[in-house]
Amino acid sequence: MARKGYHHGNLKEALIKATIALIEDKGPTGFTMAEAAKAANVSAAAPYRHFSGRDEIIEEIARQGFEIFADLMEYAHRKSQPSALAAFEATGRAYLAFARKYPGHYIAMFESGVKITANPDLTAVANRAMNVLTQAAEDLCKHLPSDKRPPATMISQHIWAMSHGVVELFARGEPGARSPFSPEDLLESGMGVYLRGLGVIEK
Missing domain, CATH: 1.10.357.10 (Tetracycline Repressor, domain 2)
Known part of the structure; x- marks a missing residue:
């Protein structure tokens, strides 16, 4: 079943938006890539289509x-x-x-x-x-x-x-x-x- 939270082609911005919220809430080192993916409502592997890791986001x-x-x-x-x-x-x-x-x-x-x-x-x-x-x-x-x-x-x-x-x-x-x-x-x-x-x- 397709995950919700972003439209096709919008994955990168969905991840960025979710990560900004995590930074505000937990600081720049207080979360993982998996948490960013979860916040964006995408699979744990999805962020790696655009970013090599948290630092790159x-x-x-x-x-x-x-x-x-x-x-x-x-x-x-x-x-x-x-x-x-x-x-x-x-x-x-x-x-x-x-x-x-x-x-x-x-x-x-x-x-x-x-x-x-x-x-x-x-x-x-x-x-x-x-x-x-x-x-x-x-x-x-x-x-x-x-x-x-x-x-x-x-x-x-x-x-x-x-x-x-x-x-x-x-x-x-x-x-x-x-x-x-x-x-x-x-x-x-x-x-x-x-x-x-x-x-x-x-x-």
């Missing part, structure tokens, strides 16, 4: 996540033009919004141990997201004299790290539930202190 989920993430970053940056500061701040908020809306993808991207540089497609799409933030930093620093202009890549990496820290500590359950400040307020104030310290914006 997680890698594909990470790639899809970076595609979504880069699209959100680009949209946030574009819609906040022509204000360079507003565009820069919007990319930070987009980071928080993505982590909230796509927790399974976020975990696959940043908490699964997936080796981004080992996969050219994954590397390219991850770089696309970082490049949006770097471009926003370049735009923000254009008014500074060249000898006083901090490297845009350094700024983008610092803000990426700050955004990631806010997500991990305050935007994904505990201990965030105990924070008297919203993740958005924490990130915005942190960005302001950082940019003022560099002289990028006025004190």
